[in-house]
Amino acid sequence: MPSTIRDVARHAGVSIATVSRVMRESGDVRPDTQERVRSSAIELRYTPSQLGRQLAERRHAANGIVFPDLSGPYYAEVVLGYEAVAAELGRSVLILSTHGRGDAEAAVREMAGRCDGLVVLGRTVSDAVVEDLAHDGAKVVLVARPPIALAASAGVDSVNAENREAAAALTRHLLEQGVRRIAFVGDPDVSPDVKERWRGVQDVVWESRTGAFVQLIAVDHLHETVGATVAAEAIGAHDLPDAFVCANDELALGLMGELGRAGIDIPGQVRVTGWDDVMAARYAGLTTVRQPMRELGGTAARLLDELITGTRTDPRHELLPTELVVRTSTVPRKEST
Amino acid sequence: MPSTIRDVARHAGVSIATVSRVMRESGDVRPDTQERVRSSAIELRYTPSQLGRQLAERRHAANGIVFPDLSGPYYAEVVLGYEAVAAELGRSVLILSTHGRGDAEAAVREMAGRCDGLVVLGRTVSDAVVEDLAHDGAKVVLVARPPIALAASAGVDSVNAENREAAAALTRHLLEQGVRRIAFVGDPDVSPDVKERWRGVQDVVWESRTGAFVQLIAVDHLHETVGATVAAEAIGAHDLPDAFVCANDELALGLMGELGRAGIDIPGQVRVTGWDDVMAARYAGLTTVRQPMRELGGTAARLLDELITGTRTDPRHELLPTELVVRTSTVPRKEST
DNA sequence: TTGAAAGCGGTACCAG
DNA sequence: CTGGTACCGCTTTCAA
Numbered sequence: 097m098p099s100t101i102r103d104v105a106r107h108a109g110v111s112i113a114t115v116s117r118v119m120r121e122s123g124d125v126r127p128d129t130q131e132r133v134r135s136s137a138i139e140l141r142y143t144p145s146q147l148g149r150q151l152a153e154r155r156h157a158a159n160g161i162v163f164p165d166l167s168g169p170y171y172a173e174v175v176l177g178y179e180a181v182a183a184e185l186g187r188s189v190l191i192l193s194t195h196g197r198g199d200a201e202a203a204v205r206e207m208a209g210r211c212d213g214l215v216v217l218g219r220t221v222s223d224a225v226v227e228d229l230a231h232d233g234a235k236v237v238l239v240a241r242p243p244i245a246l247a248a249s250a251g252v253d254s255v256n257a258e259n260r261e262a263a264a265a266l267t268r269h270l271l272e273q274g275v276r277r278i279a280f281v282g283d284p285d286v287s288p289d290v291k292e293r294w295r296g297v298q299d300v301v302w303e304s305r306t307g308a309f310v311q312l313i314a315v316d317h318l319h320e321t322v323g324a325t326v327a328a329e330a331i332g333a334h335d336l337p338d339a340f341v342c343a344n345d346e347l348a349l350g351l352m353g354e355l356g357r358a359g360i361d362i363p364g365q366v367r368v369t370g371w372d373d374v375m376a377a378r379y380a381g382l383t384t385v386r387q388p389m390r391e392l393g394g395t396a397a398r399l400l401d402e403l404i405t406g407t408r409t410d411p412r413h414e415l416l417p418t419e420l421v422v423r424t425s426t427v428p429r430k431e432s433t
Numbered sequence: 434m435p436s437t438i439r440d441v442a443r444h445a446g447v448s449i450a451t452v453s454r455v456m457r458e459s460g461d462v463r464p465d466t467q468e469r470v471r472s473s474a475i476e477l478r479y480t481p482s483q484l485g486r487q488l489a490e491r492r493h494a495a496n497g498i499v500f501p502d503l504s505g506p507y508y509a510e511v512v513l514g515y516e517a518v519a520a521e522l523g524r525s526v527l528i529l530s531t532h533g534r535g536d537a538e539a540a541v542r543e544m545a546g547r548c549d550g551l552v553v554l555g556r557t558v559s560d561a562v563v564e565d566l567a568h569d570g571a572k573v574v575l576v577a578r579p580p581i582a583l584a585a586s587a588g589v590d591s592v593n594a595e596n597r598e599a600a601a602a603l604t605r606h607l608l609e610q611g612v613r614r615i616a617f618v619g620d621p622d623v624s625p626d627v628k629e630r631w632r633g634v635q636d637v638v639w640e641s642r643t644g645a646f647v648q649l650i651a652v653d654h655l656h657e658t659v660g661a662t663v664a665a666e667a668i669g670a671h672d673l674p675d676a677f678v679c680a681n682d683e684l685a686l687g688l689m690g691e692l693g694r695a696g697i698d699i700p701g702q703v704r705v706t707g708w709d710d711v712m713a714a715r716y717a718g719l720t721t722v723r724q725p726m727r728e729l730g731g732t733a734a735r736l737l738d739e740l741i742t743g744t745r746t747d748p749r750h751e752l753l754p755t756e757l758v759v760r761t762s763t764v765p766r767k768e769s770t
Numbered sequence: 771t772t773g774a775a776a777g778c779g780g781t782a783c784c785a786g
Numbered sequence: 787c788t789g790g791t792a793c794c795g796c797t798t799t800c801a802a
Binding site for chain 3 (some may be wrong): 789798
């Protein structure tokens with residue numbers, strides 16, 4: 097239906113080679129010929145087929161990003177940051193949410209075949225798959241997921257937000273508030289990030305010599321409802337810790353809601369912390385750790401571009417700083433934002 | 434670098450036609466030949482090139498989605514709903530955020546050349562561009578944007594959330610609370626959705642015969658900070674209406690924050706409403722209107738698929754229901770979620 | 771400066 | 787059931 101390079105060539109009375117040269121502004125073409133081709137192209141509403149072009153150039157000028165899902169601001173922001181930079185670098189962006197689906201691996205491979213490189217976020221596919229892709233020549237950048245160590249995986253970059261030290265800072269903050277018994281809510285095995293946070297908490301608790309201790313409430317899903325359930329159980333068992341350290345804000349917010357309904361005072365009777373600093377955290381007065389989500393995506397896009405263009409070949413691993421945000425869920429109100 | 438269909442053909446001692454047949458499970462191939470080809474393919478780590486395939490089939494098996502940006506849950510959810518259904522239908526998803534960029538039109542055209550059809554969200558590109566794309570054979574579905582009327586634009590579907598009636602319901606709710614002076618915050622010209630909401634409010638105010646009236650505070654951007662500014666100005670001018678009806682939740686939340694800091698009681702002295710029902714709205718007790726964001730995206734994906742596969746040719750326009758969510762920003766607390 | 775032609779990696783028709 | 791081959795639409799030598 098749309099016109100092809102041959103249509104234009106015929107119309108302008110030149111060869112397809114010349115049309116190609118004009119369209120991509122490569123090679124020398126006499127101005128008047130150029131003009132003729134241009135007007136023919138316009139008249140015929142000609143747009144070079146991306147497919148033909150890509151096949152000939154053996155490149156997609158597109159890259160992908162794989163994430164677990166897009167609910168909650170976290171991944172959305174990362175994707176946004178990624179898209180912004182990728183667009184700036186002149187590349188299209190393909191997205192793929194593995195969500196619950198079991199066919200994640202196949203889907204990711206499919207996607208890999210459609211782009212020059214991709215970013216893999218968190219727990220979406222196994223390291224084995226990533227290595228395999230890299231082995232097949234795909235350029236890969238890992239985000240919110242520890243670097244792959246294997247020698248074979250040279251050329252796989254990674255970008256992460258600092259977790260362990262931030263968790264430590266958060267924990268120190270709690271200990272300063274007199275907290276001794278901490279309950280960590282979240283499953284360290286569900287995501288590498290959570291594992292790091294869990295470690296950071298343990299680090300401080302152990303070395304603090306304050307008699308503080310931490311228990312693990314390993315909930316596999318990180319939703320509001322799960323948080324509410326955890327709170328309800330703790331309340332029912334008359335077993336409130338001094339502080340709930342939650343793996344993310346949603347969890348913490350759900351938990352706070354339930355505690356509030358039960359008439360339990362925060363931070364008087366129990367303190368609560370989250371992670372991510374989503375918008376709702378501010379309105380709920382939730383102490384949390386802010387991550388540079390946008391930058392995570394943007395940095396990944398840059399690294400990926402370097403890998404694709406071959407500007408750099410040695411793997412690189414970035415660690416972006418995070419920030420503790422203290423609010424009224426851990427410190428009695430005085431002034432807060 | 435990766436092996437091609439010819440490599441496999443040679444290795445298996447067959448023709449490329451046979452390899453193609455085996456790979457796509459079309460045509461009849463003797464089992465043992467099939468087996469031979471399969472093992473060759475595996476041995477050579479052969480994956481059919483998407484590009485070659487797409488070019489030959491003259492289809493991308495991908496569709497795009499264009500949105501203003503991804504901050505805030507609204508577009509993120511729509512995109513998520515879209516991706517989920519598209520994946521289910523076996524199509525890859527390309528995203529494009531026009532954000533502030535001025536080259537939106539070029540970017541969208543680029544994208545159109547990479548997929549079989551696309552969804553255009555809200556205020557991203559002009560109707561003229563959309564019509565042009567459609568004219569060039571692109572399949573288009575509009576979301577959060579009124580249908581295009583022009584005859585030439587046959588084949589452009591649309592999906593929208595109900596705005597006017599919901600705004601009317603919201604307004605009636607306010608009038609029942611004794612509200613007479615309403616300030617509508619948001620620019621009806623900034624988005625078609627906002628315009629509809631503005632109309633819905635006017636509808637009720639005019640026909641109510643209660644002496645109620647509404648003034649328009651046309652802010653062009655819909656951020657928290659803008660909301661805070663509007664509130665600050667109203668406070669400074671000692672000019673508080675009975676209710677602020679905001680074009681979205683962010684705006685309303687920013688406004689509430691400022692009012693709260695000024696010691697003004699909500700809903701005692703002034704009522705506030707938002708739109709979208711973002712997570713923070715619940716924690717802030719904000720009365721708002723919930724939109725089926727996920728469904729907007731999902732429905733768009735389905736319509737688009739019908740257009741692409743040619744299952745349907747006549748244009749279709751869906752209107753999805755919305756729901757008024759009353760919270761404490763308009764009704765003094767008793768019980769709330 | 772321009773054109774002819776050889777790919778890029780598949781699909782699918784037509785013989786055999 | 788299988789092979790030969792003509793495309794799909796564009797890029798890029800190589801000559802003229």
